[in-house]
Amino acid sequence: MDDISHRDLRALVHATADQSTADLLADLSAEPLFDHHDGLGNEEQCRLTYRRLRRLGEQLGPVSKLLSDPPRLFTTLEWCAVTSPSLFLATTLHTCLGLGTIDEFGRGRDDIADWIGELDSLKSFGSLLVTESGLGNSHVGIRTEAVHDPLTGEFVLHTPDDAAGKFMPNVGLDGVRKLGVVYARLITSGADRGVFGFVLPIRDENGPQPGICITALPEAPFLPLDYAAIAFDRVRIPARSLLHDSARLEADGRFHDPLGGPEERLLRSLDVRHRAWVACASALAAVIRTTAALAIRFSADRRTLSRSAPEQPVLAYRSQQLPLVGALAEAYALTSLVNRVKRTWSGAESDPDPSWSSGFTRTVGLVKAQCGTAAERVASECAQRCGAHGMFGVNRFAGYLGLGHVLGPAAGDSRLITLEAAKAMAAGTAYRPPSPRITQPNRRDISQPRIALDLIALHERGLHETLADGMRTAVRRGQPPFEAWNNRSWLASELVEAHITRLTLEALLADADRLSDGHGKDSVIRLASFFALRHIESSSGWYLAEEVLTAQQVRMIPVALNLLCERLYPDAVSLADALQMPGSTVTAAQFSTSH
Structure with missing residues (x-):
């Protein structure tokens, strides 16, 4: 891939990064304190994490300033996640949730300045x-x-x-x-x-x-x-x-809360989760990028031979390409989605899509949930594709898998977030199902990403209609609310999966449109096709049952995926290298008897 295309891809992937912060973090990456450390007990590992957090604060200055500078905050948290998942969690708890809660609900108060100072200086965590x-x-x-x-x-x-x-x-x-x-x-x-x-x-x-x-x-x-x-x-x-936020408590115990009652106050108090959701999604996307890049670089460098083929890279084998190109496609797609979330959250740009703006808080939660599931799955797959090398701590796959797993229930359980979102979507709260423009899909080339996008939108619309109709029927029949919802929770999860997949593909295609015509843009469009076809293939039962696609179209999906692998293979390493995080020196280690 030519240099211009590679620069374009890096600009696409790291569009929301703060370069000056990345430069400071690059200096930290060179310090032995942030190297991988083998043989540490649990307590030693925890103490190392807090030494790293204190050193991070020394390098970046007052922690509270990160809260008012989202690009700097998220660049820092992404670097932490890639360097050490435990450091990411400790930093997020300290900054977004500890200090962030005080900032959100105690803003402008002089009487808590000493506590803020303790956290700012990392005297206390x-x-x-x-x-x-x-x-x-x-x-x-x-x-x-x-x-x-x-x-x-x-x-x-x-x-x-x-x-x-x-x-x-x-x-x-x-x-x-x-x-x-x-x-x-x-x-x-x-x-x-x-x-x-x-x-x-x-x-x-x-x-x-x-x-x-x-x-x-x-x-x-x-x-x-x-x-x-x-x-x-x-x-x-x-x-x-x-x-106390906007509430007022008098010395004699008289109390006034302009929000109303305890239920409204609880919802307001939990608002602090939303910054953590963006932080988690941002970090998880960085981990997915790093994981995919490590595995592809390893597979390109690792050579093998068989009775039926001469010595060549492991990545030359289709059985290796399919999962790793899938990881690459997911890395690019989720990065585009998370970048869109970060731009909206930070106010860097106003999104013209009213459905995106009206349901933005819900979308942030769903993006966090989707990235957690993807990080766990991609890290596991990529570790296996690196064979025995994938199990060593220095290659970080286990840590990245752990981060995806732990952030599932963190800052609000992802399954609960998903089900609550589906319930609101079924009721039409800040949600309108998409209106696909596609006609006669059973005669179309579904490997074209725009057509695939319409198919996924059609799937989302169909699932929404089924769920909403089912809930209305349950009400008419007098079914208890818990039973009505509990019997349809599987459908709710499918609806959210289709919804977030559509948003992800839209974000990736929008980013592709911003690229100048050339090799890099062609590669991103192929990754979009791969990402979309994987989803359509996993939901092929619905498309066949609804007679949206023919059996022949579904049978041709593996053929189309093979062809995309063939076309993407020559550029796989360049596409992976563009994912490398600014300021990070994480690389895949191969081991031998030589030193």
Whole structure:
């Protein structure tokens, strides 16, 4: 591939990166502290993560400035994810969720400046304590209480029973200062005012603060961090701990919340998840890019021979190309989608599509969910395609797989996000099903990406009609709401899958349109075709049952995928190299007896 095309591809992939931040991170990549370290125990691994986070803060300056600079924030988090998934998680918890919650709900307050300073300087590390062990990620049921004492102005923070204990915040490491934001029900004058955040020191160099019971959780091999269970035994915290946002609490206990009641307040308090969703999607897309690039570069360099063929790269074999070109296509497609999300989130550009804007928050959650599933799947596949070399920690496949797995339930469970989105879509809330322009699809060349896009839109529309009609029928028959929805949850998941696939393909084709005509643009369009055909093939039962496609069209999909592999193979390494993250020095290691 020529240099111009390669530059165009890198510009497409890294369109939202902040180059000055990438340059600073490149300097960090050269430091031994950020190398892969073998043989560390769990505690050593956790301490290394916090040393890295503190060094990152020294290099980048005050952490709070990242919150007001999305390109810089997401470039940093992507680099963290590729360098060390545990570092990404600790940085996200500190920045987006710990400091981010204080920034969101305590903005403009002078009385909490010292706490912000502690987090800014990384004197203390931040954590968000929301989830409770009894009800998992169902935040509707938060039962930790903060009872207002009008005599002193303080709050009494209390865990009423074991099931209300906070589950797996990163506060378990001895000797490391942690400042937490605890989500609890505010009780004033005996009334439940809803869930608010409360800032308080959790532990310092000498151990937990009085009244705070911390139990370190077992080692988590997928993504090591100092996870813990934590309970509060009538801990008195100062009045300034309350992140009251727009609500007002008078000294005598009188309370006013312009949002209304506890349900509205809970929804507002959970808004902080949305920045974390973008952060997770951004990091996961970076991991997918890196994973695909590592496996393709390895397969191009690794040579093999067989009785039926001379010595040649492993990547020359179609059995290797199909999964790895699939990973490459997914990397480019999801990167285009995540870049679109980041541009909208940061206000870098207004999107002309009203359906995108009206359902944007829901879309962010779905993109986070889709990227987590994809990262886990792609990392597993690529590791296997590197054979025995894929199992070694230095090649990071296991860490990337772990990140995809752990971010599924993190910051809001991806399955719950998916089902809630489908329920809103079925009801037509900020959603209108697409109107495909395609006619006589059973006579069209479905390997053309625009035609494939219309087919996927047709699939989405059909699933939406089936789900919406089914829910209306259930209501007419008097079926209980839980039973009506529970019986159709599989259909809800299929609808969301088709919806997010359509958005992904639209984003990739829009990026392709921005490229100048040439070899690079042709390659991106072929990747789009590969991505689309994979989805159509996986849903071929629906297309055949609805008589949208013929059996012959479905039988020809593997032929079309083979042809795309053949055409993409000569440029596979160049396409992979364009995915290399600015500032990252991660490469695939091959091992031999020589040094």
